[in-house]
Amino acid sequence: xxxxxxxxxxxxxxxxxxxxxxxxxxxxxxxxxxxxxxxxxxxxxxxxxxxxxxxxxxxxxxxxxxxxxxxxxxxxxxxxxxxxxxxxxxxxxxxxxxxxxxxxxxxxxxxxxxxxxxxxxxxxxxxxxxxxxxxxxxxxxxxxxxxxxxxxxxxxxxxxxxxxxxxxxxxxxxxxxxxxxxxxxxxxxxxxxxxxxxxxxxxxxxxxxxxxxxxxxxxxxxxxxxxxxxxxxxxxxxxxxxxxxxxxxxxxxxxxxxxxxxxxxxxxxxxxxxxxxxxxxxxxxxxxxxxxxxxxxxxxxxxxxxxxxxxxxxxxxxxxxxxxxxxxxxxxxxxxxxxxxxxxxxxxxxxxxxxxxxxxxxxxxxxxxxxxxxxxxxxxxxxxxxxxxxxxxxxxxxxxxxxxxxxxxxxxxxxxxxxxxxxxxxxxxxxxxxxxxxxxxxxxxxxxxxxxxxxxxxxxxxxxxx
Amino acid sequence: xxxxxxxxxxxxxxxxxxxxxxxxxxxxxxxxxxxxxxxxxxxxxxxxxxxxxxxxxxxxxxxxxxxxxxxxxxxxxxxxxxxxxxxxxxxxxxxxxxxxxxxxxxxxxxxxxxxxxxxxxxxxxxxxxxxxxxxxxxxxxxxxxxxxxxxxxxxxxxxxxxxxxxxxxxxxxxxxxxxxxxxxxxxxxxxxxxxxxxxxxxxxxxxxxxxxxxxxxxxxxxxxxxxxxxxxxxxxxxxxxxxxxxxxxxxxxxxxxxxxxxxxxxxxxxxxxxxxxxxxxxxxxxxxxxxxxxxxxxxxxxxxxxxxxxxxxxxxxxxxxxxxxxxxxxxxxxxxxxxxxxxxxxxxxxxxxxxxxxxxxxxxxxxxxxxxxxxxxxxxxxxxxxxxxxxxxxxxxxxxxxxxxxxxxxxxxxxxxxxxxxxxxxxxxxxxxxxxxxxxxxxxxxxxxxxxxxxxxxxxxxxxxx
Numbered sequence: 001x002x003x004x005x006x007x008x009x010x011x012x013x014x015x016x017x018x019x020x021x022x023x024x025x026x027x028x029x030x031x032x033x034x035x036x037x038x039x040x041x042x043x044x045x046x047x048x049x050x051x052x053x054x055x056x057x058x059x060x061x062x063x064x065x066x067x068x069x070x071x072x073x074x075x076x077x078x079x080x081x082x083x084x085x086x087x088x089x090x091x092x093x094x095x096x097x098x099x100x101x102x103x104x105x106x107x108x109x110x111x112x113x114x115x116x117x118x119x120x121x122x123x124x125x126x127x128x129x130x131x132x133x134x135x136x137x138x139x140x141x142x143x144x145x146x147x148x149x150x151x152x153x154x155x156x157x158x159x160x161x162x163x164x165x166x167x168x169x170x171x172x173x174x175x176x177x178x179x180x181x182x183x184x185x186x187x188x189x190x191x192x193x194x195x196x197x198x199x200x201x202x203x204x205x206x207x208x209x210x211x212x213x214x215x216x217x218x219x220x221x222x223x224x225x226x227x228x229x230x231x232x233x234x235x236x237x238x239x240x241x242x243x244x245x246x247x248x249x250x251x252x253x254x255x256x257x258x259x260x261x262x263x264x265x266x267x268x269x270x271x272x273x274x275x276x277x278x279x280x281x282x283x284x285x286x287x288x289x290x291x292x293x294x295x296x297x298x299x300x301x302x303x304x305x306x307x308x309x310x311x312x313x314x315x316x317x318x319x320x321x322x323x324x325x326x327x328x329x330x331x332x333x334x335x336x337x338x339x340x341x342x343x344x345x346x347x348x349x350x351x352x353x354x355x356x357x358x359x360x361x362x363x364x365x366x367x368x369x370x371x372x373x374x375x376x377x378x379x380x381x382x383x384x385x386x387x388x389x390x391x392x393x394x395x396x397x398x399x400x401x402x403x404x405x406x407x408x409x410x411x412x413x414x415x416x417x418x419x420x421x422x423x424x425x426x427x428x429x430x431x432x433x434x435x436x437x438x439x440x441x442x443x444x445x446x447x448x449x450x451x452x453x454x455x456x457x458x459x460x461x462x463x464x465x466x
Numbered sequence: 467x468x469x470x471x472x473x474x475x476x477x478x479x480x481x482x483x484x485x486x487x488x489x490x491x492x493x494x495x496x497x498x499x500x501x502x503x504x505x506x507x508x509x510x511x512x513x514x515x516x517x518x519x520x521x522x523x524x525x526x527x528x529x530x531x532x533x534x535x536x537x538x539x540x541x542x543x544x545x546x547x548x549x550x551x552x553x554x555x556x557x558x559x560x561x562x563x564x565x566x567x568x569x570x571x572x573x574x575x576x577x578x579x580x581x582x583x584x585x586x587x588x589x590x591x592x593x594x595x596x597x598x599x600x601x602x603x604x605x606x607x608x609x610x611x612x613x614x615x616x617x618x619x620x621x622x623x624x625x626x627x628x629x630x631x632x633x634x635x636x637x638x639x640x641x642x643x644x645x646x647x648x649x650x651x652x653x654x655x656x657x658x659x660x661x662x663x664x665x666x667x668x669x670x671x672x673x674x675x676x677x678x679x680x681x682x683x684x685x686x687x688x689x690x691x692x693x694x695x696x697x698x699x700x701x702x703x704x705x706x707x708x709x710x711x712x713x714x715x716x717x718x719x720x721x722x723x724x725x726x727x728x729x730x731x732x733x734x735x736x737x738x739x740x741x742x743x744x745x746x747x748x749x750x751x752x753x754x755x756x757x758x759x760x761x762x763x764x765x766x767x768x769x770x771x772x773x774x775x776x777x778x779x780x781x782x783x784x785x786x787x788x789x790x791x792x793x794x795x796x797x798x799x800x801x802x803x804x805x806x807x808x809x810x811x812x813x814x815x816x817x818x819x820x821x822x823x824x825x826x827x828x829x830x831x832x833x834x835x836x837x838x839x840x841x842x843x844x845x846x847x848x849x850x851x852x853x854x855x856x857x858x859x860x861x862x863x864x865x866x867x868x869x870x871x872x873x874x875x876x877x878x879x880x881x882x883x884x885x886x887x888x889x890x891x892x893x894x895x896x897x898x899x900x901x902x903x904x905x906x907x908x909x910x911x912x913x914x915x916x917x918x919x920x921x922x923x924x925x926x927x928x929x930x931x932x
Contacts, residue, residue, distance in 0.1 A: 199664070
C-alpha cells in the first residue's frame with residue numbers, strides 16, 4: 001500500500017536534465033563523499049544482483065499477506081540470507097498482526113444477462129451469508145451521487161463507479177465505500193478497481209468499517225465491468241448481481257520485522273534505518289508493493305558492507321511486516337525500543353512506491369535537516385536521483401517520524417505503478433534490473449553519507465507541505 | 467482475429483500532418499464528391515450513435531464464439547435493428563460453423579511451489595485426460611531452442627516463453643506450438659500469451675493440429691507466469707505443473723452471416739460490400755475484435771440511408787460469422803453466390819483491427835484500382851484517414867479477393883490493440899466514441915464514393931507488397 005499522495009513524474013525529469021547548481025559548486029560538507037558515492041553507485045550498477053534477489057524472493061514465496069505461511073517463510077529466508085551476506089546482527093522481532101483470509105469468492109451478473117464478473121474482496125471485509133447476496137445494483141459515480149439517490153439505495157448492492165484520478169481521491173471509495181453504502185441501507189458495497197488501466201483485472205486493498213453503521217461485505221469489480229453495469233443502468237436496465245464471499249478475520253497471528261545492519265564505528269547507537277514492507281496483498285507476488293523496497297534497502301546495506309565501509313553510525317535495513325492491513329510492523333519497531341533508542345534514529349528512509357527509475361526523495365523533516373539533505377542529494381546526480389521534494393516519508397517510518405525522526409521516501413517514475421498495484425499483475429517482470437540497481441544506489445548513498453556526516457541530522461517535527 | 471501483419475502507426479500520422487498533394491490539386495474524378503463526403507463525415511461525427519450501438523451489442527450479448535447461443539441472439543438482434551433502421555433487404559444467410567467449447571480448465575504450479583496460474587485453453591485444443599496432466603515443464607524461448615533441447619522434451623509439458631515482437635512472428639507459437647511440441651514427445655503445449663502488455667491476463671486464440679503427429683492439449687499462460695517459470699528453470703529448479711482441460715469439439719453448429727444494404731439506383735447488381743466479423747472468442751465481449759468492425763460498416767450504411775443518398779451501385783454491410791476459428795462466414799458469403807454475383811462485387815472493405823482512430827486503408831488490388839483509390843482517399847483528409855498503403859484486405863473478404871475483387875482493410879492507430887486482443891479486457895471501454903465515429907465516416911465515404919463513381923473500379927488479382 002502507498003499512503004501518501006503520489007506525483008506521477010514526467011519521464012524527462014528522471015534524466016536530471018537540469019542539475020542543481022550545488023552539484024557544480026564546491027561544498028565542504030558533501031565533497032568528501034563524492035568518491036565513495038561514485039564507488040557505491042558503480043557497485044550497485046555493476047550487476048543485476050538486486051533484481052535477481054527480488055525475483056528469487058517473489059517467485060519463491062509468492063504473495064505474503066499478514067498471517068500467511070508464505071510471509072513467515074519469506075522472513076525466515078531473508079534473515080538467513082542476511083546472515084550469508086555477512087551483515088551484522090541479522091534478526092527478527094515479533095509482531096502480532098491481523099489475520100484476514102479471503103476464502104472462496106465470486107460475483108455473477110444475474111440480470112440483464114448472466115455472466116461471471118472477475119472480482120476481489122477488499123481486505124478486512126466480512127463474508128456474505130453462505131448462500132450469497134443476490135440484489136439489485138445501484139450504480140453511483142460519487143458519494144454525492146449516492147446522497148442524491150439515497151431513496152433508491154435501501155436493500156441494494158451499491159457500486160461506486162468512480163474513474164481513477166489520483167490515488168488519494170479515488171481510494172476514498174475503497175476505504176469508506178462500505179460505511180457510506182451501509183449508512184443508506186445497502187446490503188453490500190462494490191467499487192470500480194482503483195487503477196487507471198485494466199485488462200479486466202480486479203485490484204484489492206484495505207477497507208474500513210465504522211462502529212456507527214452495520215458492516216456489509218465489500219469488494220472490487222474491474223474497471224470494465226463497473227463501466228458496463230453503469231451503462232446498463234443508464235439504458236434503464238435492471239442490474240442484478242449475486243455476490244458470494246467467505247472472507248474471515250481470524251485471531252491475530254504471529255509475524256516479525258526482519259532486519260540486519262552495518263554497525264557504526266563511532267556511534268553504533270545512532271541509526272539510519274531504511275526499508276520497505278515485506279507483507280503484501282494476497283494476489284500477484286507483491287514485487288512492486290513492496291518486496292522491491294525491502295530488497296533495495298537490504299542490498300544497499302549489503303553493498304556498503306561489501307565495499308568494506310564502516311560508517312560513523314549504524315545503518316539498518318528493515319523489512320517491516322503488516323504494512324498493508326494494520327501497520328503493526330512500523331508501530332512495533334518503535335514500541336519495542338526505548339525512547340532513547342528511538343531518539344537515536346537520525347534518519348528513516350522508506351521505499352514503497354515501486355523500485356522504478358528513482359528521481360530522488362520526498363522529505364518529512366525540519367527545514368534545517370532538509371537543508372542538509374538538499375546538499376547530500378547532489379551526490380545522486382549521476383543517476384538522476386537528485387530531486388528532493390516535500391513532503392515525504394512512508395507508512396512504516398511514520399511512527400518514527402511522529403517522534404521527530406527525519407523521514408525520506410524514495411520517489412520513482414511510477415507512472416505505471418497503479419496499473420499493477422494490489423493486482424495479480426504485481427510480479428517481478430514489472431521492474432527493470434537497471435532501475436532497481438539505481439534505487440539501491442540512491443538508498444545506499446543517502447544512508448551512508450548521512451550515517452557518516454560529522455554531526456547527526458537535526459531532529460524536529462516534520463514540516464507540512466510548503 | 468487479425469490475419470495480416472499490423473503496423474503500429476505513430477500517433478502523429480493520424481493527424482494528417484502532411485496531406486497528399488492531390489488534396490490541393492483539382493481532381494475531376496473526386497471533386498464532385500467533396501461536398502457529400504463532408505456531409506457524411508459531419509453526420510458521422512455529430513453524435514455517439516455508433517459507439518452506443520457497439521456498447522449495446524457487446525454489453526447486451528457478451529462474447530460470441532461460433533456455436534454459442536449468444537452469437538445467434540446477437541445476429542437476431544442485428545437483423546431486427548437493421549430493419550428498424552429502414553435499410554434495404556436485411557437478412558441472414560446460413561453458415562455451418564465449428565463448435566468448440568472450452569469447458570472447465572485450470573493450471574496449477576505444483577513445484578517449486580503450489581499456486582494457481584491464470585490460463586486460457588487455445589481454441590481447437592483437445593482436452594486433457596479427466597484427471598489432468600501433471601508433468602515437468604520444459605521452458606524454451608523459440609522453436610530452435612526446442613530443437614536444441616529435444617532430448618529433454620519427451621513426456622514433458624513444453625512452454626514457449628516467447629516475448630511479443632510483432633503479431634505475425636509471435637503468433638506462430640500459438641498456431642504451431644502444439645505440433646512442434648508433440649513432434650518431440652511433449653504431452654502438452656503452453657505458450658506465453660501473445661501480447662506486449664499484461665496484468666496477468668491470459669490471451670486465447672486459434673491453434674492448429676497436423677495429421678503427422680499426435681494431438682496434445684494446448685493453452686496460454688500469462689506473460690508474468692511464463693517468465694516466472696522460465697526464471698525458475700534458469701535457477702535450476704524443477705518446474706512441475708498440473709493442467710486440466712475439458713475442451714470439446716462438438717458437431718458443426720448453425721450460424722449465419724447477417725447483412726443489409728442501400729440498393730443501387732443504376733446497377734443494383736454491382737456491390738460495394740463492407741463489414742467485420744460478428745463472432746468473437748469466448749472472453750471479454752469482443753468489442754475491438756470485432757463488434758466494432760461490424761458496427762462501423764453497419765452504421766456507415768445507415769448514415770448513407772439516413773442522408774437520403776442512393777448511390778449508383780448497392781452498398782452492403784455484412785457481419786460475417788466464424789472468422790476466429792474457421793473463416794466459414796467469409797467463404798460461405800462467396801460460395802452461396804453465383805460467379806456473376808461474385809464478379810459484381812466491385813470493392814470489399816473490412817475492419818478487423820479495432821475501431822481506434824483511423825489513418826486510412828490498406829489495399830489489395832490492381833495498380834489501376836489503387837490509382838483510383840488513391841484519389842478517392844483524399845476525401846478523408848479532414849479526419850486524417852487519407853493514407854493508402856499496400857498490401858491490405860482482411861480475412862473475411864479474402865475469398866472475394868481471391869476472385870479479383872479489390873479489397874481494403876481499415877487501418878487504425880492500433881498501438882494498444884494487442885493489449886486486449888483475445889482477452890477478458892476486450893470490452894467497449896477500450897474504444898473511444900469519436901474514434902469509432904471517424905471509422906464510420908471513413909468506411910462510409912469510401913464505400914459511397916466507389917459505389918457512385920461513373921465507372922466500376924478495375925478488377926485484377928491483388929498485388930503483392932511492393
